Amino acid sequence: MTQPRTLYEKIWDAHVVEQRPDGTALIFIDRHLVHEVTSPQAFAGLRASGRTVRRPDLTLAVPDHNVPTTARLDANGNKLPIADPESAAQLAALEKNAPEYGIRYIDAVAPEQGIVHVVGPEQGFSLPGTTIVCGDSHTACHGGIGALAFGIGTSEVEHVLATQTLLLQPSKTMEVRVEGEVGPGVTAKDIILHITGTIGAAGGTGHVIEYTGSAIRALSIEGRLTVSNMAIEGGARAGLIAPDETTFAYLKGRPYAPKGADWDAAVAYWKSLATDPGATYDKTVVIDAAAIAPSVTWGTSPEDVVPITGVVPDPASFADPSKQAAAAKSLAYMGLEPGTRMQDVPIENIFIGSCTNSRIEDMRAAAAIVKGRKKADNVRWAIVVPGSGLVKAQAEAEGLDRIFTDAGLEWREPGCSACLAMNPDKVPAGERCASTSNRNFVGRQGPGSRTHLVSPAMAAAAAVTGRLTDVRELMA
Amino acid sequence: MTPLEKVEGRAIPLGLKNVDTDVIIPAHWLKTTTREGMGRGAFESLRADPDNLFDSADYKGAPILIAGDNFGCGSSREHAAWALGDLGIRVVIAPSYSDIFSGNAVKNGILPVVLPQAAIDRLMEVAATDPVHVDLDTQTVTTPFQDRFAFEIDPFRKMCLLEGLDEISLTEKSDAAIGAYEAKLDADRPWMRPVAAS
Numbered sequence: 051m052t053q054p055r056t057l058y059e060k061i062w063d064a065h066v067v068e069q070r071p072d073g074t075a076l077i078f079i080d081r082h083l084v085h086e087v088t089s090p091q092a093f094a095g096l097r098a099s100g101r102t103v104r105r106p107d108l109t110l111a112v113p114d115h116n117v118p119t120t121a122r123l124d125a126n127g128n129k130l131p132i133a134d135p136e137s138a139a140q141l142a143a144l145e146k147n148a149p150e151y152g153i154r155y156i157d158a159v160a161p162e163q164g165i166v167h168v169v170g171p172e173q174g175f176s177l178p179g180t181t182i183v184c185g186d187s188h189t190a191c192h193g194g195i196g197a198l199a200f201g202i203g204t205s206e207v208e209h210v211l212a213t214q215t216l217l218l219q220p221s222k223t224m225e226v227r228v229e230g231e232v233g234p235g236v237t238a239k240d241i242i243l244h245i246t247g248t249i250g251a252a253g254g255t256g257h258v259i260e261y262t263g264s265a266i267r268a269l270s271i272e273g274r275l276t277v278s279n280m281a282i283e284g285g286a287r288a289g290l291i292a293p294d295e296t297t298f299a300y301l302k303g304r305p306y307a308p309k310g311a312d313w314d315a316a317v318a319y320w321k322s323l324a325t326d327p328g329a330t331y332d333k334t335v336v337i338d339a340a341a342i343a344p345s346v347t348w349g350t351s352p353e354d355v356v357p358i359t360g361v362v363p364d365p366a367s368f369a370d371p372s373k374q375a376a377a378a379k380s381l382a383y384m385g386l387e388p389g390t391r392m393q394d395v396p397i398e399n400i401f402i403g404s405c406t407n408s409r410i411e412d413m414r415a416a417a418a419i420v421k422g423r424k425k426a427d428n429v430r431w432a433i434v435v436p437g438s439g440l441v442k443a444q445a446e447a448e449g450l451d452r453i454f455t456d457a458g459l460e461w462r463e464p465g466c467s468a469c470l471a472m473n474p475d476k477v478p479a480g481e482r483c484a485s486t487s488n489r490n491f492v493g494r495q496g497p498g499s500r501t502h503l504v505s506p507a508m509a510a511a512a513a514v515t516g517r518l519t520d521v522r523e524l525m526a
Numbered sequence: 527m528t529p530l531e532k533v534e535g536r537a538i539p540l541g542l543k544n545v546d547t548d549v550i551i552p553a554h555w556l557k558t559t560t561r562e563g564m565g566r567g568a569f570e571s572l573r574a575d576p577d578n579l580f581d582s583a584d585y586k587g588a589p590i591l592i593a594g595d596n597f598g599c600g601s602s603r604e605h606a607a608w609a610l611g612d613l614g615i616r617v618v619i620a621p622s623y624s625d626i627f628s629g630n631a632v633k634n635g636i637l638p639v640v641l642p643q644a645a646i647d648r649l650m651e652v653a654a655t656d657p658v659h660v661d662l663d664t665q666t667v668t669t670p671f672q673d674r675f676a677f678e679i680d681p682f683r684k685m686c687l688l689e690g691l692d693e694i695s696l697t698e699k700s701d702a703a704i705g706a707y708e709a710k711l712d713a714d715r716p717w718m719r720p721v722a723a724s
Contacts, residue, residue: 067707068700072681076700078707080718088603090559101694104704107719116557136557143559175720187602187626201602203630204561205693213697215704219680221625251544252596255622285596287625312717319715351544372543372594379542470601472553491548491600493571 054326056223057292058258061198061323065181067215076215080180081197083166084111084153084207086144087472088185092208093147105214106152110175113141113158114165115472119435119462122159129159137473151211164438164464167191167405171275172438174304178293178320183210188405188488189288190281194274195301196293196323198258201282222332224257224286228265230339235522237415238273239407239486239505241265242280243345247355249335254286257333260325261291265339271300272411279406280488283352292324344521346392347490347503349380354490356392358508358520364388383492384500385480392518395502399483400425400432400459400513401495402506404469407486408437410444412506417450419510419524425458426516432459433475435467459513471496484512527635529690533616533660536588537653538579541646543594547627550598550606564605565612580613587613590658592649593620597638598627607634617660619667621646632683635690637662645675662687 055063068076082105089111096102103109116137124130132138141158148155156163162173167188170176178196183189187201206216226245246253259281261274269277274291281289298317301307308316343357354377356363365377365388381388386395402408402416413436425432434454436442442464445451451461468475469487471494477483479498486509487494490501502518511519555567572578579585591610597620598606607630610618618631619639628638639660641649645667649658652669659668662684667675686693711718 068703070682074680074682076697076703078704078711081720087556091561091604094559099694105708110720134557139559140557177718180718185602185604187600189602201626203602203604203607203626203633205604205630205633209694209697212694213700213704214708215697215700217682217693217697251599252622252624255596256625282600285599285624306720308717309721312721315715316717351546353544372541376543470548470553472556489546489548489600491546493552494548497552497571 054329056325056329056331057196057260057290057323058198058221058223061179061181062220064179074217074219077181077218079183079210079214079216080108081170081176081182082109082210083170083182083184083189084109085115085166085184085186086113086140087115088204089147089207090140090143091204092211093143095208096211101212103151103153103211108214109153109211111144111148111153112156112163112166112169113144115466115470116140117158117465118474119433119465119467122463161439161443164441165405165408165466167279168408168437168441171195171271172304172440174301174307177301177307177316178297179323183216187282188279190286191275191279191405193278193281193289194271194291195297196291196320198288198290200288221258221287222256224254224259224333224335225331226259226261226335226337227263228261228337228339229263230265232265232339232342235344235507235525236342237505237507238269238276240342240345242277243347243355243503244342245337246280246284246352247345248337249284251283251351251353252285254281254284257286258288258290259284259286260331261289266291267294270411271296272409275409276406280352283488293320344505344508346508346518348384348386348392349377350383350490350492351376351380352488352490352503354380358392358518360392362386362388362390362392393520395482395518396428397484397512397517398428398430398481399477400429400509401468401483401485401487402433402509403435403437403467404487405437406488407506408435408441410441412486413441413445413450416506416510417453419507419521420457420459420514421453423457423514425513428516429513432513433462433468434459435462436464438464457514468495470494484509484518527690527692530616530635530637530687531662533589535590535657536585537590537592537619537649537658538585538588539650539653540579540591540593541650544596544599545593546600547598547603547606548600551603551609556603556605561608563612564609568609568613589614590617590619590660591615592646592653593618594646595621597623599624602626604630604634607631607636610636619646619649632687633693635687637687639667639677641667641675641677648673
């Protein structure tokens with residue numbers, strides 16, 4: 051009888067190439083996702099040292115961070131030039147590096163192009179029980195289908211390209227169990243914002259978080275990807291949700307997913323990965339799903355979460371003196387006074403998109419609120435950015451694009467967009483944005499920008515009222 | 527990578543907690559295909575203040591940075607480590623780090639020292655007027671006032687920093703083991719190879 055193991059421990063054990071006496075292990079990497087921003091220096095390193103890519107077949111490259119979300123082709127179907135020369139150079143580097151090293155490459159104008167963390171699961175390239183890395187911290191996202199997935203730096207990108215392995219210290223395990231049923235208007239995004247507010251931005255440091263409990267099991271794959279995506283906002287390098295029938299139904303028939311007898315063998319293996327009864331975690335946090343409200347951030351750390359029915363907190367209300375100082379600094383940056391009702395905060399910009407919330411379910415949730423309504427006059431800029439070309443096509447087939455544009459919201463091409471201010475989509479200094487992205491850091495959406503993290507339905511509600519709004523008021 | 531054993535000099539008493547990588551280097555500085563020159567964009571939002579620590583006469587070029595909990599949280603961008611290196615910082619001292627940042631730091635010859643908050647508070651005091659001494663070999667941080675704080679570090683990371691080692695060359699020594707793993711994976715779980723899109 052073997053020791054009961056957690057999902058994390060099973061995936062880890064299955065990927066040990068070499069155990070080192072100091073406790074580290076050389077871990078095999080099953081899937082490597084590559085984008086234009088964190089890879090050029092890694093390819094330059096390979097070239098300088100005369101190394102090659104060990105497993106191009108396990109590598110997939112797609113540009114997403116820098117691509118403009120405006121039209122990419124002219125009326126004759128020719129590629130439009132990228133105005134920003136530095137972005138153009140990064141995109142050109144990826145377009146050249148991928149084929150040179152035999153790596154699968156999805157071009158910026160290909161129908162399946164999109165945000166790398168939307169594309170991976172959507173193409174069935176990301177699979178349960180695999181190890182997945184990418185030079186992007188939101189790689190944690192793929193944990194939503196039960197992959198051990200985490201962000202790496204550019205030196206590690208080069209290391210994986212050259213060796214298909216990483217030398218890693220095993221993580222501690224943390225269970226976040228969300229039990230019960232969420233109320234109306236409460237989405238996967240509200241669950242993860244609530245979790246981040248509860249455990250803190252460093253609550254999961256050194257750990258891999260497994261999300262369990264009936265409220266997690268009830269989520270669609272889109273919702274699970276949203277939850278796991280923001281594991282990193284709670285300090286955990288990776289999140290995990292055990293694969294189940296929902297996962298298998300989502301993946302079956304996807305382009306790179308196993309087929310036929312291979313599919314059956316894969317499902318049998320994936321079913322064996324669930325945490326064994328009696329296995330223990332280093333830490334467990336239990337959350338009551340019924341206590342979660344539609345949530346919003348007030349500060350510049352993703353742990354700065356309150357229910358939409360709440361008020362801007364007084365920095366003096368925090369026990370920790372360094373948190374008091376940070377909160378005071380945050381409020382000055384955000385231009386907020388303690389005691390202000392969150393629902394009274396006016397909003398000038400709306401961003402619906404990012405690897406956290408740009409999948410079809412997110413588009414539907416936002417459209418359901420916007421339908422038959424108009425963008426508020428004080429909302430200067432409101433964009434909806436689907437996570438991939440396939441999400442975009444699906445949304446258009448359902449008429450969602452028309453619902454957004456009829457209401458005065460812009461419908462864009464897929465990409466990372468206003469999540470991180472690396473492309474033309476930015477929030478101006480001093481203005482607020484109700485954003486479905488994952489980070490409210492200082493300057494994240496542009497220098498001086500003020501971000502309030504919310505769900506797609508909540509962002510849509512703010513778009514039509516012009517202030518942070520309890521979406522439940524707009525639900526019929 | 528430049529080996530690191532002893533670092534002595536002024537320590538920038540930043541002290542803030544949750545210093546994220548967007549603060550260390552904002553995303554618009556990431557649109558480059560080289561590792562150089564990141565120092566210009568380092569801590570841009572903080573350095574917009576003319577009285578900032580980084581550009582003050584006392585701390586310009588200081589090799590040590592003192593910060594609060596969860597330093598380097600957020601994005602995986604290694605540009606954060608490149609930016610610190612370009613500023614001349616070789617050691618960060620904080621109570622905790624994001625996992626990704628501390629790995630990136632070591633790969634770029636920057637030592638992330640973990641010390642409890644009480645030690646950080648004392649070092650912040652010293653740093654206001656005097657230099658701080660960090661010795662990786664003996665794993666200690668000392669001050670001219672007889673303070674002595676011991677810190678822990680993973681032995682592999684310590685070796686990489688002391689010797690300035692390139693991790694890829696080390697892993698290449700395990701080439702046969704990687705090949706054996708790949709062969710076994712193909713035999714046991716052949717469906718793991720991504721099939722060509724049909």
